[in-house]
Amino acid sequence: QVQLQESGPGLVKPSETLSLTCTVSGYSISSDYSWGWVRQPPGKGLEWIGSMYHSGSTRYSASLKSRVTMSVDTPKNQFSLMLSYVTAADTAVYYCARQYYSGSAWYHFDYWGQGTLVTVSS
Amino acid sequence: EIVMTQSPATLSVSPGERVTLSCRASRSVSNNLAWCQQKPGQAPRLLIYRASTRATGIPARFSGSGSGTEFTLTISSLQSEDLAVYYCQQYDDWPLTFGGGTKVEIK
Numbered sequence: 001q002v003q004l005q006e007s008g009p010g011l012v013k014p015s016e017t018l019s020l021t022c023t024v025s026g027y028s029i030s031s032d033y034s035w036g037w038v039r040q041p042p043g044k045g046l047e048w049i050g051s052m053y054h055s056g057s058t059r060y061s062a063s064l065k066s067r068v069t070m071s072v073d074t075p076k077n078q079f080s081l082m083l084s085y086v087t088a089a090d091t092a093v094y095y096c097a098r099q100y101y102s103g104s105a106w107y108h109f110d111y112w113g114q115g116t117l118v119t120v121s122s
Numbered sequence: 123e124i125v126m127t128q129s130p131a132t133l134s135v136s137p138g139e140r141v142t143l144s145c146r147a148s149r150s151v152s153n154n155l156a157w158c159q160q161k162p163g164q165a166p167r168l169l170i171y172r173a174s175t176r177a178t179g180i181p182a183r184f185s186g187s188g189s190g191t192e193f194t195l196t197i198s199s200l201q202s203e204d205l206a207v208y209y210c211q212q213y214d215d216w217p218l219t220f221g222g223g224t225k226v227e228i229k
């Protein structure tokens with residue numbers, strides 16, 4: 001059974017860096033899937049942040065690209081998100097998800113973590 | 123960026139009724155479209171991918187159709203546990219984009 005679990009601070013100060021980790025169980029992060037982050041501001045819809053393959057290939061949302069870094073820790077079977085210079089607009093539930101990947105093409109998200117609320121406030 | 127537009131925003135339906143949700147893409151996404159379901163307080167769950175393929179464990183009352191720019195999610199007979207917001211999402215091109223969602227309420 002594939003499971004994903006987000007972890008990280010629930011409160012981040014404005015202008016600081018948001019840092020989250022997604023721990024994957026039941027599947028090797030270095031196998032043929034990619035991994036992504038999606039966020040959801042309170043009461044609003046879903047916004048894709050970025051996706052990465054374990055080889056290091058990444059794709060980021062253009063609106064967040066200058067502030068986002070994703071990385072993978074294969075021995076720990078984890079991947080991470082860093083979002084710098086946060087503002088109140090970055091307050092959201094952050095989800096990590098597994099993304100089907102085949103033949104260098106990226107597809108749908110098939111497993112999601114439960115999500116973690118990150119609030120940006122001083 | 124491909125804009126995904128869902129309609130209606132909210133739908134109130136009685137149990138047992140047939141439900142049809144629409145999703146339109148601003149340009150063709152071929153069949154590179156997924157539907158997910160988000161129940162209150164929960165994470166999204168994949169229902170349909172490749173426009174019409176049910177994900178593992180998804181009941182047969184959920185079906186997807188369409189290609190290009192017009193897509194439909196149908197629930198053949200609404201159950202009370204289907205109370206949720208339904209999102210379409212395209213993965214044909216970057217950035218990946220979601221529709222604004224359709225909230226299904228139970229009458």
